[in-house]
Amino acid sequence: MKLYSTNNTALRVSFKEAVFNSMPQDKGLYMPVEIPQLDAEFIQNIEQYSLPEIAYKVASVLLKDEIPARDLKALIDDAINFEAPVVKLDEKTFVLELFHGPSLAFKDFGARFMSRVMAYFLKDGEQLLDVLVATSGDTGGAVALGFLGVPNTRVTILYPEGRVSPIQELQLTTNGQNIRAIEVKGTFDDCQTLVKQAFADDELNARFRLTSANSINISRLIPQTFYYFNTYAQLKKQGFSDVLFSVPSGNFGNIGAGLLAYKLGLPVKQFIAATNMNDTVPRFLESGVYETKPSVQTYANAMDVGAPSNWIRIMDLFNQDLEALKKVVTSYRFTDDETLAGIKEIDQKYNYVACPHTAIAYLAVEQFRKENPQDNSAAVFLSTAHACKFPDIFPAHIGAKIEIPEQVKALESKPKHAGQLGIDFNAFKEYLLSKA
Ligand SMILES: Cc1ncc(COP(=O)(O)O)c(C=O)c1O
Numbered sequence: 001m002k003l004y005s006t007n008n009t010a011l012r013v014s015f016k017e018a019v020f021n022s023m024p025q026d027k028g029l030y031m032p033v034e035i036p037q038l039d040a041e042f043i044q045n046i047e048q049y050s051l052p053e054i055a056y057k058v059a060s061v062l063l064k065d066e067i068p069a070r071d072l073k074a075l076i077d078d079a080i081n082f083e084a085p086v087v088k089l090d091e092k093t094f095v096l097e098l099f100h101g102p103s104l105a106f107k108d109f110g111a112r113f114m115s116r117v118m119a120y121f122l123k124d125g126e127q128l129l130d131v132l133v134a135t136s137g138d139t140g141g142a143v144a145l146g147f148l149g150v151p152n153t154r155v156t157i158l159y160p161e162g163r164v165s166p167i168q169e170l171q172l173t174t175n176g177q178n179i180r181a182i183e184v185k186g187t188f189d190d191c192q193t194l195v196k197q198a199f200a201d202d203e204l205n206a207r208f209r210l211t212s213a214n215s216i217n218i219s220r221l222i223p224q225t226f227y228y229f230n231t232y233a234q235l236k237k238q239g240f241s242d243v244l245f246s247v248p249s250g251n252f253g254n255i256g257a258g259l260l261a262y263k264l265g266l267p268v269k270q271f272i273a274a275t276n277m278n279d280t281v282p283r284f285l286e287s288g289v290y291e292t293k294p295s296v297q298t299y300a301n302a303m304d305v306g307a308p309s310n311w312i313r314i315m316d317l318f319n320q321d322l323e324a325l326k327k328v329v330t331s332y333r334f335t336d337d338e339t340l341a342g343i344k345e346i347d348q349k350y351n352y353v354a355c356p357h358t359a360i361a362y363l364a365v366e367q368f369r370k371e372n373p374q375d376n377s378a379a380v381f382l383s384t385a386h387a388c389k390f391p392d393i394f395p396a397h398i399g400a401k402i403e404i405p406e407q408v409k410a411l412e413s414k415p416k417h418a419g420q421l422g423i424d425f426n427a428f429k430e431y432l433l434s435k436a
């Protein structure tokens with residue numbers, strides 16, 4: 001597999017280089033030079049395969065010989081060792097539960113695959129790998145668990161003070177070992193900017209071997225394609241051929257992976273990018289003007305992103321052709337009041353408790369159906385996190401239905417350890433240098 005930069009299509013790097021560099025020097029993002037089509041026979045018979053089998057097929061077609069077959073298979077079996085059930089809510093409405101991994105969010109797919117790929121490529125005696133990650137809530141927890149105890153790696157998590165839920169904060173700050181957390185007086189976008197500044201800093205690059213565990217890293221995206229294929233397989237088994245996905249979106253890595261799956265040959269009819277009031281993308285699709293805004297705080301906190309990193313990848317997948325993209329992708333935004341109403345509606349209609357991010361994806365399906373009454377597709381909305389991560393959002397009668405998983409109960413007795421910083425890059429740099 002060779003990759004180029006969205007800012008330089010002549011560049012060529014290997015998958016290993018892209019994984020460790022995270023981002024090209026020119027500040028673009030890595031994209032595969034070739035997006036091969038999965039063979040028609042595989043797609044026609046996809047319902048006969050299990051999730052790990054599908055994952056292996058997709059990864060091997062994309063990665064080619066970057067990781068030998070037997071190693072890739074073992075790596076995938078180890079990383080993707082949990083379920084992604086497609087739950088039927090009514091005749092044509094399904095929720096894809098992506099929160100059955102250790103951190104209770106869809107990020108486990110990307111983080112576990114990435115940590116194992118990095119561990120695979122790391123050689124004994126190499127310089128310590130410093131993994132930087134900015135989180136608005138869920139990525140940090142998944143990356144922490146993915147890398148916990150991985151030899152020769154150290155993870156630094158930056159999160160916005162007061163903007164992650166208490167459970168998310170415990171997941172970030174109670175790990176110890178090779179994981180450390182920094183609470184930043186700012187927004188998620190500020191955290192993301194600090195991390196990107198670190199990658200561009202000569203002194204830090206000379207001193208440390210820096211890499212990113214955010215979705216700017218291509219190894220986070222590839223494993224997220226697996227569950228789109230697997231869901232299609234589950235629905236095909238039930239006789240559906242027209243499928244649409246509604247994806248709660250913040251940094252647009254998740255829907256970016258879905259669109260990569262589409263370009264690999266997954267026959268999806270429609271993607272819906274569902275956002276909260278951090279609505280850079282829906283505004284862009286309406287107006288054609290791409291204008292980022294400082295993020296605003298919402299109930300769906302992990303989607304509080306004003307400058308979505310992966311949008312440039314999505315435009316690149318469609319060769320910057322906005323009209324072509326709009327044939328496949330539509331986007332809706334929802335306020336907090338609407339999100340809460342969505343949570344109540346899903347509970348009432350289906351006796352199902354959805355986290356605020358998931359509720360936004362559900363609302364987007366309803367909106368799409370209202371605007372396209374002739375559309376007969378099976379609609380899948382992605383449930384990206386376990387509801388227990390956001391206990392303060394739910395009315396008491398709904399909150400009472402949420403079962404608290406054992407791993408969350410275990411966190412409550414653990415002490416929080418986090419550094420504190422502002423949004424000044426020099427202070428962050430000083431912090432990194434002082435803890436070298
Ligand atoms: C629960 C949840 N839903 C949705 C999102 C948005 O996903 P993406 O950033 O891939 O668009 C996130 C964060 O990434 C999240 O943690």
Ligand SMILES: N[C@@H](CCOP(=O)(O)O)C(=O)O
Pocket residue numbers: 134135136137138139140213214215216250251252253302303309
């Ligand atoms: N919503 C994310 C934000 C981090 O973005 P990613 O693109 O690295 O997934 C989170 O939960 O932290």
